Amino acid sequence: MSCSPFDLRDYFLKELSESETRQVANHTRTCSACREELERLRVTQQALLSLGDEEVPQRLAFVSGRVFDPSPWERVWSAIAGSRARLGFAAAMALSLVLVAFTMIRETTLEQRISQIQRDNLQVQQELKRAADSYDYSVRNELLLERSSYGERQ
Numbered sequence: 001m002s003c004s005p006f007d008l009r010d011y012f013l014k015e016l017s018e019s020e021t022r023q024v025a026n027h028t029r030t031c032s033a034c035r036e037e038l039e040r041l042r043v044t045q046q047a048l049l050s051l052g053d054e055e056v057p058q059r060l061a062f063v064s065g066r067v068f069d070p071s072p073w074e075r076v077w078s079a080i081a082g083s084r085a086r087l088g089f090a091a092a093m094a095l096s097l098v099l100v101a102f103t104m105i106r107e108t109t110l111e112q113r114i115s116q117i118q119r120d121n122l123q124v125q126q127e128l129k130r131a132a133d134s135y136d137y138s139v140r141n142e143l144l145l146e147r148s149s150y151g152e153r154q
């Protein structure tokens with residue numbers, strides 16, 4: 001253990017605040033024990049870094065070894081591909097799935113288009129009705145005006 005005001009490992013890993021870092025730096029200037037501790041940390045880090053470099057290829061080899069293990073899908077595929085009849089069946093299944101999906105998509109878009117047209121028709125109907133109502137209203141107003149002016153004239 002060191003006599004530094006803050007943990008030398010935190011100082012070494014630059015996890016201290018600015019003022020804490022300054023205090024540790026001032027302390028290590030006068031404390032040889034803490035300077036030695038910091039040197040040990042530096043050596044340890046160097047050792048870990050060089051060890052890490054050597055271990056990377058090993059880890060890669062391990063990972064790719066697992067990757068090249070047949071996955072469940074690959075096993076199913078090789079079981080299917082192993083037999084001509086099963087391959088033909090699988091191809092037919094895949095094709096029918098595509099056709100079903102295609103038909104479903106077409107039906108969906110057709111339904112969407114029909115309901116869109118129905119919505120549009122409803123909107124047009126409402127607009128026509130509104131126009132007719134306001135036309136009726138203005139015609140009625142004109143008639144009323146005419147009648148009242150006629151009445152005035154009387």
Ligand SMILES: [Zn+2]
Nearest residue numbers: 003004031034
């Ligand atoms: Zn110290």
